[in-house]
Amino acid sequence: NAGVTQTPKFQVLKTGQSMTLQCAQDMNHNSMYWYRQDPGMGLRLIYYSASEGTTDKGEVPNGYNVSRLNKREFSLRLESAAPSQTSVYFCASRERFAGEGAFFGQGTRLTVV
Amino acid sequence: AQSVTQPDIHITVSEGASLELRCNYSYGATPYLFWYVQSPGQGLQLLLKYFSGDTLVQGIKGFEAEFKRSQSSFNLRKPSVHWSDAAEYFCAVGAPGGSEKLVFGKGTKLTVNP
Numbered sequence: 001n002a003g004v005t006q007t008p009k010f011q012v013l014k015t016g017q018s019m020t021l022q023c024a025q026d027m028n029h030n031s032m033y034w035y036r037q038d039p040g041m042g043l044r045l046i047y048y049s050a051s052e053g054t055t056d057k058g059e060v061p062n063g064y065n066v067s068r069l070n071k072r073e074f075s076l077r078l079e080s081a082a083p084s085q086t087s088v089y090f091c092a093s094r095e096r097f098a099g100e101g102a103f104f105g106q107g108t109r110l111t112v113v
Numbered sequence: 114a115q116s117v118t119q120p121d122i123h124i125t126v127s128e129g130a131s132l133e134l135r136c137n138y139s140y141g142a143t144p145y146l147f148w149y150v151q152s153p154g155q156g157l158q159l160l161l162k163y164f165s166g167d168t169l170v171q172g173i174k175g176f177e178a179e180f181k182r183s184q185s186s187f188n189l190r191k192p193s194v195h196w197s198d199a200a201e202y203f204c205a206v207g208a209p210g211g212s213e214k215l216v217f218g219k220g221t222k223l224t225v226n227p
Contacts, residue, residue, distance in 0.1 A: 031213045031215075033215060035217070040122070040219065041219060042119075042203060042217050042218055042219035042220045043157075043203065043217040043220075044217075045214065045215070045216060045217075048213060048214060048215070050213040056214070058214065059216070090156065090157070092157075092215075094215070096213055099145045099162060099163075099164025099165070099207075099209070100162070101147045101149070101159035101162050101205075102147075102159075102205075102215055103159075104149075104156040104157040104158075105156060106155070106156045107156055
C-alpha cells in the first residue's frame, strides 16, 4: 500500500517563484490536510478538506492556496514564494466522522532563497 | 476551536527508566485525542488514539495513554524506555462531529541516555 504520497520530496525555489505540492492518498479517505513543520513550532495546519469539493483554512493559510482535485488528491500552491515559507510540508489523510488517526506522507522539504 | 499544549519541549531520560509526556487540550466536549511519534527525517506515525470508552488506551511500541476529563489531559507513558524511543512526540486533538480540523501540539523531543 502506498498510503499518502507527496511530490516532490525536495525543492529549492527563488523568492517570487510559484510551485504546487502534490499529495495523493489511496485509502479512500474523505478528509485531507496540509501542515507545515518548523523547529519549535510543531505542526501547524495550513488548510484542510473534509470532503471532495470543500476546503477550509487552518491556522496559517496566508500565502497558500489549495485544490481538492478529487477524493484522492489535495494540492498546495505557493503563488509567490517567500523565505518565510521555507519549511517541511506534510500532507495527511483520515476517514471523516471517525476516531481514526491521520496517515502522513513523508514530507516535502522546501527551501526558498 | 480546539487547541493542544505540550508543556515540555525537551525531556531526557535514562534507558530503562519510565517516561511520561504531558498533553493538555482545550475543547468544549470530549475530543478525539492522538499521540504521534516522529523519528528524525521521517514522517509521523500514530502511536495510539482515544475517542470513547476505556480511558486508558494501549498503543504500539509499548506505549499507553490515559484520558483524564477533569484535567483535560492525555498523557503518554511507557514503563521502560529503550534507546530506540528517542524521537519527537506530538499530541493532537480532533473535534467529533465538528469541522474535521486536526490540531497538533508543538511536540516534545525525547533524548534517551545509555
